[in-house]
Amino acid sequence: MSATVTQSTASPGNASWNPARIRRVIGKAIAYILVSALGVVFLIPLFWLVSSSLKIGNEIFDQPVQWWPAVPQWNNYPDAWNALPFTRFLFNTLFVTLLPLVAEVLVSAIVAYGFSRFVFPGRNILFLVMISTMFLPDAVKLIPTFIIWNSFGLINHYDPLVLASVLGGTPLFIFLMRQFFSTIPKEIEEAALIDGANVVQTFMRVMLPLIRPALLSVSIIGFQGHWNDFLGPLIYLNDQAKYTLTVGMYFFTGGVNERPHWEWLMAMSTLMIIPILILFIIFQRYFIEGLTSGAVKG
Template sequence: MKDFNFRIKSKKLNNILIQTTLYLIICSLCILFAFPLFWMISTAFKPNEQIFAEPPIWIPKPLTFENFKNAWNTLPFSLFLKNTVIITITATIGIILSSSLVGFAFAYLEWPGRDIWFVIMLSTMMLPAQVTMIPVFIIFTKLGWVNTFKPLIVPAYFGGGAFYIFLLRQFFLTIPRELFDSASIDGCSTLDIFIRIAIPLVKPALSAVAIFSFMGHWNDFMGPLIYLRSTEKYTLSLGINMFRGYEGITMWGELMAVSLVAVIPCLVIFFIAQKYFIQGITLTGLKG
């Protein structure tokens, strides 16, 4: 009996040690990954003389907002913010609409060559963006779209991207087909089935797509760099990059201040939609 109790206590002790070790590892990794964010926040509120002080000053003394004021006065960041919001919102709406339609067509509709086209669509995910960069640029140049927002917005309304289509198609497949068949028997058209039945059941997946799309377009640097020429059409990412070597020097305080402003919307949206985001990645479309 004593030996049995000893084994139970030993097992519990081992479990506690394992859990404690895992928590310590997780906490260490969290601190490691959060350190750049903390340093960015700290630098954004520091006077210039404290940014590279030795030893490092972790908490700004005094706390100053001069970096934010200087950044907004140096470059037209209000205009950059407006451009970024326009591109991000319109492109995200396009991706949600087009990828859900295409994903539903691949999951529910029967049409010749559907599986073949799905495989071809998936194969585009294996192509690096650099492979198609020059041909796509030539196409948009011929269309006269360079130095406009069109190359950054219009493609979102033509499928939205293979990853988003694949994610939604897999989610649509988890919905019992009997729901669609019953609706069809009751007289619903394919569009009615899509709007009234399919879309309400895939809201978690749509939330995940919306978050991925928002963050991708909000933080996009390469697209605006290639297609936007005029400063008045720049986005936040291009504006932030202008502080690297501005007038021959890198304005670190202003750079970190504007970077903090650019990060806040992504953090807010993620924490607000975190529940739906996780459901969209991990759960199925079944309602119980």
């Protein structure tokens, strides 16, 4: 930037179009064309998702491709919603999303605080063990975890999807928040201590507000993970009434005696994206900031 300014003051008029500047402008133009072209590639499937959600069942497979339905079938949305108990599914999904989310974010913050601010023997080894569980495939834990819940008689209950969040938090969240804690100067805590605050008060009133960007970004990641989870509800829930949105949607792919309802499936998918999209658009600045401080200093 500063280079441009010096150039133009030194040689005013047409001469400012020197090769360096031309190269920069061309470079920027190419960058715009590239990101826009790729953006279109990324958008087409999503556009198709929305347009298909407004079509009559078989129009989806019409040739030539119909980019936008002649008569948008807005009633696909209420029809899909009422074809299965989706109101119930929505509450089920909120239940298995929000409850563990609150617990895992809070617990991860507490554990991260312990790892970043207090010196105790074995701290580094324990932290390393914690990090390495991040790389453990879930597949290796899936079956015994199922057996554990089964032995408590909690299959077909929400417990397997909810309770684990109270224990342990999430390694990625602990990692990201610990990085964030370590950027906060120690003096802030010491000041709180001198004012007579205990550890709990310092944590709640001083430290938590300071790591707000990290809290936000892990909350978005966590929300997305639970909201879109498919394998968990599929394995643990048996009654249709207890299903979540993703599992309910799967019924639209057709069964033995039923044709697939693609248009309904697309309608429900479109609806499912909206909450996460709103969260991401509102918080995208914090989201990047929250992830950055973890990844860079990793």
